[in-house]
Amino acid sequence: MSTLLSRHVFKGSETSTPSQIGDRSTSDVVVRIRTEDGRDDRLYCHSQILIEKSKYFADRLSENWPTCQILDSRNCVDVYCQESEFDHHVSVLRLFYIIVDGLVDDLWHGVKNAIGILQVAVKLGCPQIITACVNYLEAVPWEESEEEEILKIIPRLGSQVEPILARLLPVNHSSIMAIFLSTIRFATSSPLPIMNDLKSSAQEQLEYMLTEDDDAPLLTADDEIKSEVKECVKRLYGRFNNLLEALLSEVELSSDGGKMQSFQRLLSDLSWACQILTKLEIMRELVCNWMDASDKIVKAVKQARPTTELIETKLRVVEVAAKILEAIGYGTVILPTAKRLHMVKVWLPFVRVAKPVIDSATTTGDDAPTLKMDSELWQSLESTFVSIILALPSVEQAEILTEWLENEHIQYPDLTEAFEKR
Numbered sequence: 001m002s003t004l005l006s007r008h009v010f011k012g013s014e015t016s017t018p019s020q021i022g023d024r025s026t027s028d029v030v031v032r033i034r035t036e037d038g039r040d041d042r043l044y045c046h047s048q049i050l051i052e053k054s055k056y057f058a059d060r061l062s063e064n065w066p067t068c069q070i071l072d073s074r075n076c077v078d079v080y081c082q083e084s085e086f087d088h089h090v091s092v093l094r095l096f097y098i099i100v101d102g103l104v105d106d107l108w109h110g111v112k113n114a115i116g117i118l119q120v121a122v123k124l125g126c127p128q129i130i131t132a133c134v135n136y137l138e139a140v141p142w143e144e145s146e147e148e149e150i151l152k153i154i155p156r157l158g159s160q161v162e163p164i165l166a167r168l169l170p171v172n173h174s175s176i177m178a179i180f181l182s183t184i185r186f187a188t189s190s191p192l193p194i195m196n197d198l199k200s201s202a203q204e205q206l207e208y209m210l211t212e213d214d215d216a217p218l219l220t221a222d223d224e225i226k227s228e229v230k231e232c233v234k235r236l237y238g239r240f241n242n243l244l245e246a247l248l249s250e251v252e253l254s255s256d257g258g259k260m261q262s263f264q265r266l267l268s269d270l271s272w273a274c275q276i277l278t279k280l281e282i283m284r285e286l287v288c289n290w291m292d293a294s295d296k297i298v299k300a301v302k303q304a305r306p307t308t309e310l311i312e313t314k315l316r317v318v319e320v321a322a323k324i325l326e327a328i329g330y331g332t333v334i335l336p337t338a339k340r341l342h343m344v345k346v347w348l349p350f351v352r353v354a355k356p357v358i359d360s361a362t363t364t365g366d367d368a369p370t371l372k373m374d375s376e377l378w379q380s381l382e383s384t385f386v387s388i389i390l391a392l393p394s395v396e397q398a399e400i401l402t403e404w405l406e407n408e409h410i411q412y413p414d415l416t417e418a419f420e421k422r
Contacts (some may be wrong), residue, residue, distance in 0.1 A: 018047050021097050029061065030076045035083045043093055047075065057126025077122075088116035093131050108136050111146045115153060122157045130160055136177060139165045180209060181228055184276075188232040188269060190239060190262070203272050210279050221280050233273045237289050240266040242370055246291065247300050260309055267316035274323035278332065287333045290324045294346045301350075311361045314354045321347050321373075322381045329387035340397050344388055347401070349411070351381060355412050363422040382413040389418045 019026050026043035034040045050057035059065065060077045070076060081089050095107070095117070108114040112408050116135035120126075142150065147168070187202040210221065243263055270286070277283045290297075303316060304310050325347060327333045328340060335343075355378060389400055397418065404415050 019049065019097070021045060023096055023391070028074055030074050031057075032076060032078045033086060033089050034078055034080050035086060036080075037083050039086060041086075041090075043090070043094075044074075045093065049096050050077075053126055053128060057124070058112070058229060060163070081120075085116065085120060088113075088120045090123060091117050092126060095132075096126075100187070100381065108133070111137065111140060111142055112149070112348045114148060116148075118161065119153065119157065122161070127160075131245060134161055134163055138166065173335065178210070180206070180225065183209075184229055184232050188273065189235040190269075193261075195382070206276060207279075219333060225278050226282050229276060229280060230285060233277060233286060236266070236269055236273060237286060237305075240270060241293060244296055244300055248296060248303075260304075261311065264309075264313055264316050267313070267320055271316065271319045271323060274327075278323075278327070281332075282335045283327045287324050287327050287335075290320065291339060291343055294321075294343065298346060298350050308361070311358060313375065315358050318351055318354055318379065318381070321327070321351070322384065325381065325384045325388065329384040329391075337392060337396075340388055341392055344385065344392070348385060348404075352407070352412050378412065385413050386415060386418045389415065 015191075022044050024044045026044060029045045029047045029050060031043045031045050031050070033043070034066075047057075047061050051061055052058075056079075057077060061075060079089060091119060096105070108117070114133050114136050118130065120139070121129040121133060131171060137150070150164065151168065154161055171203075183202050185207055187199060187206055189199070240263075243259065243266060247259060247263065273286065274283065277286055297317060301314060302309070304313070325343060328335055328343060389397055401415060401419050404410060
């Protein structure tokens with residue numbers, strides 16, 4: 001223990017000579033720390049400090065205590081404890097000599113030790129040490145094992161140590177709601193590029209808040225949440241549609257590199273939004289909007305000037321289209337036959353031409369994009385097309401399958417399964 005632990009100045013007393021625990025020349029009290037196993041250690045202390053710092057010692061050394069032991073011509077106070085608590089009792093006595101007004105920061109030697117000291121401080125009625133322990137434990141990080149010990153011990157110590165548990169208390173619904181609403185608004189916004197990493201973190205946090213695993217989700221999706229999410233995605237899609245119209249008005253898409261980058265970012269945001277909307281079971285509006293704009297989206301990409309950047313744009317388009325088509329193909333969103341057929345006729349030709357281009361794209365070179373492809377994307381999209389086709393009337397099925405067999409890109413998507421089930 002630091003030498004600081006052994007010094008204390010009597011303030012307001014007749015002497016300003018520092019007293020030191022274990023200083024027999026100035027000690028007037030012996031504290032005997034005793035265990036059931038027979039351990040019996042003596043610490044030479046000072047009554048003024050003990051009375052000032054501890055209710056237990058103040059009571060034992062008062063005139064109201066019926067008996068008074070004498071040892072070495074000094075008052076003697078016994079303190080009984082378990083062997084595992086012995087060192088913590090010694091630490092508390094030493095802390096009497098340095099803690100003034102609860103101010104101490106670096107003498108706890110870790111969370112586990114502080115918990116032990118705190119238990120003794122509560123037992124002996126030591127308000128300054130309790131305050132110092134609470135301040136320390138409330139402020140420092142905990143390991144998982146330490147948190148378990150805190151949850152087991154602290155609730156038994158009374159209201160004075162409750163601040164320690166504040167970080168473990170459940171957040172009330174209104175607070176979580178406020179966090180969610182602020183986060184969804186930011187996650188669906190278009191901030192400056194320098195804030196893109198922060199926006200990605202916000203999107204990840206929203207997914208976590210709505211995810212059910214071994215624990216319940218942080219937030220239950222009620223009508224207010226669904227309404228706000230739909231409104232935020234509506235604004236997001238509005239910005240996407242406005243940019244799409246602007247790009248279509250240009251002779252060559254990509255003549256403005258900034259617009260192309262903005263287009264890619266909005267596509268990425270829509271892809272993420274599909275995941276949130278699917279969790280909340282409110283995909284319909286986005287599916288319908290994307291369906292209405294499908295011809296324009298394909299046209300905009302086709303008229304673009306070929307660049308390595310365009311390949312990434314195509315991939316982002318495919319990612320969103322795959323999630324929209326999945327919602328249609330597996331009955332999440334129910335659409336009439338004509339609209340389902342239209343989606344197949346628009347997106348089947350697009351993806352079968354886009355796939356070899358994207359697959360063959362190189363990511364070497366300073367100007368080439370780094371494509372992060374989901375390895376299951378194409379397989380999932382293929383299965384979705386099969387599901388949609390099989391749900392169409394047989395005449396439309398036959399037309400699609402005939403066109404597929406005659407197409408040079410017959411390798412993808414492989415519609416054999418749909419063909420076999422006819």
